[in-house]
Structures are given as C-alpha cells and as structure tokens.
Amino acid sequence: MNAAPVSVALSARDVSLWYGARQVLDAASLDVASRCITAVVGRSGSGKSSLLRCFNRLNDEIDGARVQGSVRVGELDAYARGASLSELRRRVGMVFQRPNPFPMSVHDNVGYGLRLFGLKRGAELDDRIEAALRVAGLWDEVANRLDDSALDLSFGQQQRLVIARAIAVEPEVLLLDEPASALDLAAMLRFEELLLQLASRFAIVLVTHNMQQAARVSRWMAFLHEGRVLEFGDTDAIFTNPHRRETEDFITGRIVSGD
Ligand SMILES: Nc1ncnc2c1ncn2[C@@H]1O[C@H](COP(=O)(O)OP(=O)(O)O)[C@@H](O)[C@H]1O
Ligand SMILES: [Mg+2]
Known part of the structure; x- marks a missing residue:
C-alpha cells in the first residue's frame, strides 16, 4: 500500500x-x-x-x-440530511477550465461570496477583496481597475480573478x-x-x-x-x-x- x-x-x-x-x-x-x-x-x-x-x-x-x-x-458531512449547501460551497471552492467571471466589476466579482455571507460594503469588504486579489497574484494589475468590468480582463487575468473569488471566502x-x-x-x-x-x-x-x-x-x-x-x-x-x-x-x- x-x-x-x-x-x-x-x-x-x-x-x-x-x-x-x-x-x-x-x-x-x-x-x-x-x-x-x-x-x-x-x-x-x-x-x-x-x-x-x-x-x-x-x-x-x-x-x-x-x-x-x-x-x-x-466535521461537515456533505451528504447528511440537512447539511448546509451554502456552507459546503463556502468551504469547498471550485474553479473551472474556462474562467467564468460574473458580468460585473472586478471588485464585485471578488466580493460576491463575502456579501452573500453578510459582509456589507465598507472597509472590511474592501480589505478582504484586496487580500484575495493579492494572494491570487492579481492585485498589482487590477488595483486601478477595480470598477472595470471583469469581462474586460485578459484570459489569464480572468483566471486569477475567479481564483481570487473562490479564495475570498477562505475555503x-x-x-x-x-x-x-x-x-x-x-x-x-x-x-x-x-x-x-x-x-x-x-x-x-x-x-x-x-x-x-x-x-x-x-x-x-x-x-x-x-x-x-x-x-x-x-x-x-x-x-x-x-x-x-x-x-x-x-x-x-x-x-x-x-x-
Ligand atoms: N451531465 C452529465 N450527464 C450525463 N453524463 C455525463 C454528464 N457529465 C458527464 N457525463 C459522463 O460521465 C462520464 C465522466 O465524465 P467526466 O466526469 O466529465 O470525465 P472527465 O472529467 O474525466 O473527462 C463520461 O462518460 C461523461 O460522458
Ligand atoms: Mg473533465
């Protein structure tokens, strides 16, 4: 073995x-x-x-x-009766072969899951978005483009963006x-x-x-x-x-x- x-x-x-x-x-x-x-x-x-x-x-x-x-x-049993799907998906993030940014700004893409989990617009949200973009190696390229559409990023940038989106909720x-x-x-x-x-x-x-x-x-x-x-x-x-x-x-x- x-x-x-x-x-x-x-x-x-x-x-x-x-x-x-x-x-x-x-x-x-x-x-x-x-x-x-x-x-x-x-x-x-x-x-x-x-x-x-x-x-x-x-x-x-x-x-x-x-x-x-x-x-x-x-301790989360994913298929147990009553298991929370949103909790499971927060803890287990996924990135696909083709990057699938949402048709919204860079900022809102990365903040999407955080807002879903109750974080309101503000300094903490912005900090978490910046941190996720840094970890994904994208911050330097988008720091001045946070309000631009994510769909305008290059393929490679979109791919790092969806990684930032996945890791923002700390899976x-x-x-x-x-x-x-x-x-x-x-x-x-x-x-x-x-x-x-x-x-x-x-x-x-x-x-x-x-x-x-x-x-x-x-x-x-x-x-x-x-x-x-x-x-x-x-x-x-x-x-x-x-x-x-x-x-x-x-x-x-x-x-x-x-x-
Ligand atoms: N949504 C689906 N409905 C029916 N069959 C599917 C579906 N997705 C995948 N399959 C079938 O399941 C098998 C495994 O597919 P998949 O998991 O995509 O393999 P891989 O990722 O290794 O290429 C394949 O025979 C595929 O045709
Ligand atoms: Mg496959």
Missing part, C-alpha cells in the same frame, strides 16, 4: 455516481491532504470532473444525478478542474508557481491531463480509470513504482489522456 496523508481536509469514501441509469463513479475513495496539492489524473471520460462535482455537491444541479457514499470536510479546499489547459507553456509555469503558493494555505485538488504538471506540483495523486480510483498515494511513489498496469500505461503515455 502507498502511504496516506496524515492531515486530511476532505475525505471521500465509496463515492458512486449515476447520471440516470449510467454509473460514472464506482466506490471512489480518496483523502485530500491539507496544505498541498492532490492531482486527479485519468483519461478523458474517466470521471474526474464528476468526482470533483461530488465534493461540493454540484451534481445536485444535474437532473437525474444520484450520489452514494460519503464526503466529509472536517478549506479548492477544486481546480484543468485550470491550466488553455495556457501556453510560460503562462502555465507561472500558474504552477501560483498553485504552489496557494497550496501553503489551502488543500488543493487539481485535475490535470498533463502528467509533467502533476509530477511538478502534486504531493499526492489519484488515478481514475472508468470511474474507479485505481491508485491513490504519494505522487513520486506512483511515478516510480505504479502498482497497477493501467496506471503505468497511463503515466508512461502508452494511453493518451484524450483531453
């Missing part, structure tokens, strides 16, 4: 998911460690995005989706679904630096189809194959000594991810 993380921010146990009659996750279990990056890899269609959506109950928004199993974030876990796949190499390497900095504060789950990226930034790695977590453990150990033939084929590129 591979080693397992000691300090766990999110724990998924036997998570199965159906879209209608079709099962797309089969008893997936993994632990997301605090303050580091856990990579989720696997070929296209293996269930990576679906798994992430189980972590913050985004599958609830999909008609016909049914989830079994448990997801825990600290414990940040889910990133292929956030670097549209970036050129230089921008991707800069983005990885940002991810490593973010990982000093948050537990990060990074879906990536880029094995070099997984090797560079992640401490832990889960390999998904046809809806199953076939392998989960220390990233370096999996790269040097994969336990499963399917994992070896995938990480050596004998099977291309297809993404």
Whole structure:
C-alpha cells in the first residue's frame, strides 16, 4: 500500500455516481491532504470532473444525478440530511477550465461570496477583496481597475480573478478542474508557481491531463480509470513504482489522456 496523508481536509469514501441509469463513479475513495496539492489524473471520460462535482455537491444541479457514499470536510458531512449547501460551497471552492467571471466589476466579482455571507460594503469588504486579489497574484494589475468590468480582463487575468473569488471566502479546499489547459507553456509555469503558493494555505485538488504538471506540483495523486480510483498515494511513489498496469500505461503515455 502507498502511504496516506496524515492531515486530511476532505475525505471521500465509496463515492458512486449515476447520471440516470449510467454509473460514472464506482466506490471512489480518496483523502485530500491539507496544505498541498492532490492531482486527479485519468483519461478523458474517466470521471474526474464528476468526482470533483461530488465534493461540493454540484451534481445536485444535474437532473437525474444520484450520489452514494460519503464526503466529509472536517466535521461537515456533505451528504447528511440537512447539511448546509451554502456552507459546503463556502468551504469547498471550485474553479473551472474556462474562467467564468460574473458580468460585473472586478471588485464585485471578488466580493460576491463575502456579501452573500453578510459582509456589507465598507472597509472590511474592501480589505478582504484586496487580500484575495493579492494572494491570487492579481492585485498589482487590477488595483486601478477595480470598477472595470471583469469581462474586460485578459484570459489569464480572468483566471486569477475567479481564483481570487473562490479564495475570498477562505475555503478549506479548492477544486481546480484543468485550470491550466488553455495556457501556453510560460503562462502555465507561472500558474504552477501560483498553485504552489496557494497550496501553503489551502488543500488543493487539481485535475490535470498533463502528467509533467502533476509530477511538478502534486504531493499526492489519484488515478481514475472508468470511474474507479485505481491508485491513490504519494505522487513520486506512483511515478516510480505504479502498482497497477493501467496506471503505468497511463503515466508512461502508452494511453493518451484524450483531453
Ligand atoms: N451531465 C452529465 N450527464 C450525463 N453524463 C455525463 C454528464 N457529465 C458527464 N457525463 C459522463 O460521465 C462520464 C465522466 O465524465 P467526466 O466526469 O466529465 O470525465 P472527465 O472529467 O474525466 O473527462 C463520461 O462518460 C461523461 O460522458
Ligand atoms: Mg473533465
């Protein structure tokens, strides 16, 4: 067996998911460690995005989706009857492949969640917005553009903006679904630096189809194959000594991810 993380921010146990009659996750279990990056890899269609959506109950928004199993974030049992969806989504933030700024100002994008949770306009709100933009590495570029539309930012800036929006409410876990796949190499390497900095504060789950990226930034790695977590453990150990033939084929590129 591979080693397992000691300090766990999110724990998924036997998570199965159906879209209608079709099962797309089969008893997936993994632990997301605090303050580091856990990579989720696997070929296209293996269930990576679906798994992430189980972590913050985004599958609830999909008609016909049914989830079994448990997801825990600290003491919060995400699928317990009466569990607060807004509390779960505050604690488990998500960033998608394509940045999705809201059609409003830079300021209001980053302040959106904070205001939802009751912080009124004022100095404290502004301070929290600035802090989130600083952590996301965007403050210097937008300090004079806070009232401009977020839609006028460049692609790379929008991506850091949605990260600032996600971290403004101080989540414990940040889910990133292929956030670097549209970036050129230089921008991707800069983005990885940002991810490593973010990982000093948050537990990060990074879906990536880029094995070099997984090797560079992640401490832990889960390999998904046809809806199953076939392998989960220390990233370096999996790269040097994969336990499963399917994992070896995938990480050596004998099977291309297809993404
Ligand atoms: N909203 C949906 N409704 C029905 N099937 C879906 C939906 N989203 C994804 N799927 C199916 O679930 C499987 C896993 O998809 P996905 O989680 O997107 O994989 P990955 O992110 O690894 O590429 C695929 O077969 C996909 O076609
Ligand atoms: Mg996906």
